[in-house]
Amino acid sequence: MADLVAGCVAAGVGQVGLWREQVTEYGLEKTAMLVEDAGLAVTSLCRGGFFNRDDWYDENRRAIDEAAALGAPVLVLVSGGLPAGSRDIDGARAHVGDAIGELVPHALEAGVQLAIEPLHPMFASDRCVVSSLGQALDIAAPFPPVAVGAVVDTYHVWWDDQVWAQIERAGLEGRIACFQAADWITPLPEGVLLGRGLPGEGCVELRRFREAVDAAGYTGPVEVEVFHADLWARPGAEILAATVAAYDAHVA
Amino acid sequence: MADLVAGCVAAGVGQVGLWREQVTEYGLEKTAMLVEDAGLAVTSLCRGGFFNRDDWYDENRRAIDEAAALGAPVLVLVSGGLPAGSRDIDGARAHVGDAIGELVPHALEAGVQLAIEPLHPMFASDRCVVSSLGQALDIAAPFPPVAVGAVVDTYHVWWDDQVWAQIERAGLEGRIACFQAADWITPLPEGVLLGRGLPGEGCVELRRFREAVDAAGYTGPVEVEVFHADLWARPGAEILAATVAAYDAHVA
Numbered sequence: 001m002a003d004l005v006a007g008c009v010a011a012g013v014g015q016v017g018l019w020r021e022q023v024t025e026y027g028l029e030k031t032a033m034l035v036e037d038a039g040l041a042v043t044s045l046c047r048g049g050f051f052n053r054d055d056w057y058d059e060n061r062r063a064i065d066e067a068a069a070l071g072a073p074v075l076v077l078v079s080g081g082l083p084a085g086s087r088d089i090d091g092a093r094a095h096v097g098d099a100i101g102e103l104v105p106h107a108l109e110a111g112v113q114l115a116i117e118p119l120h121p122m123f124a125s126d127r128c129v130v131s132s133l134g135q136a137l138d139i140a141a142p143f144p145p146v147a148v149g150a151v152v153d154t155y156h157v158w159w160d161d162q163v164w165a166q167i168e169r170a171g172l173e174g175r176i177a178c179f180q181a182a183d184w185i186t187p188l189p190e191g192v193l194l195g196r197g198l199p200g201e202g203c204v205e206l207r208r209f210r211e212a213v214d215a216a217g218y219t220g221p222v223e224v225e226v227f228h229a230d231l232w233a234r235p236g237a238e239i240l241a242a243t244v245a246a247y248d249a250h251v252a
Numbered sequence: 253m254a255d256l257v258a259g260c261v262a263a264g265v266g267q268v269g270l271w272r273e274q275v276t277e278y279g280l281e282k283t284a285m286l287v288e289d290a291g292l293a294v295t296s297l298c299r300g301g302f303f304n305r306d307d308w309y310d311e312n313r314r315a316i317d318e319a320a321a322l323g324a325p326v327l328v329l330v331s332g333g334l335p336a337g338s339r340d341i342d343g344a345r346a347h348v349g350d351a352i353g354e355l356v357p358h359a360l361e362a363g364v365q366l367a368i369e370p371l372h373p374m375f376a377s378d379r380c381v382v383s384s385l386g387q388a389l390d391i392a393a394p395f396p397p398v399a400v401g402a403v404v405d406t407y408h409v410w411w412d413d414q415v416w417a418q419i420e421r422a423g424l425e426g427r428i429a430c431f432q433a434a435d436w437i438t439p440l441p442e443g444v445l446l447g448r449g450l451p452g453e454g455c456v457e458l459r460r461f462r463e464a465v466d467a468a469g470y471t472g473p474v475e476v477e478v479f480h481a482d483l484w485a486r487p488g489a490e491i492l493a494a495t496v497a498a499y500d501a502h503v504a
Contacts, residue, residue, distance in 0.1 A: 089455070089459075120374065121374070122372065122444070159341070161342075161345070161384075184377055190441055203334050205340075205341075
């Protein structure tokens with residue numbers, strides 16, 4: 001965490017998205033002080049959700065509190081997959097909406113927007129039953145946009161021919177809570193989690209996406225979020241430099 | 253091929269879908285005679301498509317002729333992915349429609365229905381830019397249903413919350429050319445091609461799909477199509493017995 005923050009400051013990156021695991025490891029209050037002292041803004045906290053787990057209610061309330069403590073305006077929600085042994089994806093999706101409804105009062109009180117993240121359909125059974133931006137917006141629809149929005153992550157939605165209309169809809173509804181960029185590369189690795197490319201390495205029309213969220217009225221930060229074992233094996237400062245360069249060349 | 257046909261006869265399976273590679277290896281006319289002598293019907297031939305390759309026109313005309321020679325009423329089309337280095341998925345999808353239009357006269361002449369198969373979005377860049385049943389039906393729309401239909405493969409479309417409406421639409425439009433069953437299991441293997449489960453091993457509502465295509469007026473065969481390295485390593489007769497049992501228990 002200390003390296004990350006120092007690296008961002010050194011590289012002139014003024015905003016950063018954080019993950020709960022690393023925040024917890026470093027300490028919540030310590031992290032909040034570290035980023036504040038460095039003049040860094042926390043764009044979002046990843047992640048709440050996993051509504052298929054028994055402890056989802058307490059765990060998500062804690063995650064909301066952590067986001068508030070960090071000054072993060074957004075808590076990203078990855079819904080979780082099917083309960084063990086279940087084939088009821090409709091039921092699991094309905095449960096996501098119900099669960100979010102139960103969290104809305106606490107989110108409003110904390111001033112944290114819950115951001116439903118549709119994950120690529122290859123994660124539908126084991127990580128996230130929300131598989132498209134349209135579906136995320138349907139789930140968000142009953143709630144005020146200040147409480148519930150959606151994430152647009154290019155890696156997860158690039159293949160969807162309806163995504164452009166849904167980005168426009170998300171803008172009109174005031175629900176674009178977070179915009180994340182990563183590229184799609186193949187072959188996918190075993191388990192398919194750590195197979196993303198830096199912007200420009202793959203086939204996603206990243207600038208088209210950035211222009212689409214711009215046109216939809218989104219003025220928030222752009223997060224570059226690349227999971228790849230080879231990238232992660234490199235020194236942090238090198239990763240950050242490569243990320244900034246890729247962002248400048250292919251997203252900005 | 254000889255083992256497959258003998259195995260089907262021994263198991264009381266009266267219909268089989270064939271793949272071009274194995275047909276070519278055994279010989280087209282020899283295969284046609286073999287299945288005819290055995291009293292087997294060929295349900296479909298896999299596969300034409302790959303419209304991103306330079307030789308797509310000649311290759312697909314050949315595939316249509318092969319389907320006709322085998323008495324297969326359906327040629328399954330896997331569209332192919334993006335051309336090398338391309339990020340233009342809209343362009344690639346438009347090209348699929350154009351290419352199919354050029355093949356329609358020959359398909360009509362040969363009495364073979366072209367069946368557009370949407371593949372799971374995890375294959376969108378490298379195997380098939382057609383990623384949903386709705387998209388396949390949109391591409392098929394300009395052409396007569398006797399010439400162009402769509403494949404419903406549970407493995408590829410199970411995650412899609414719009415698939416039920418699209419199956420109904422496909423039925424109304426007379427375009428369900430082929431129904432294939434396989435189950436979704438995780439973790440996905442590297443490359444994600446050989447990760448399917450036998451019916452019942454995963455989380456797909458297979459019987460709901462079978463009932464949906466029934467309700468949409470589909471009266472054709474059900475193909476069980478399972479790609480998995482461990483399954484393929486077993487003796488053929490054992491695979492066939494396991495497939496028939498899985499079909500009876502979870503699809504029929």
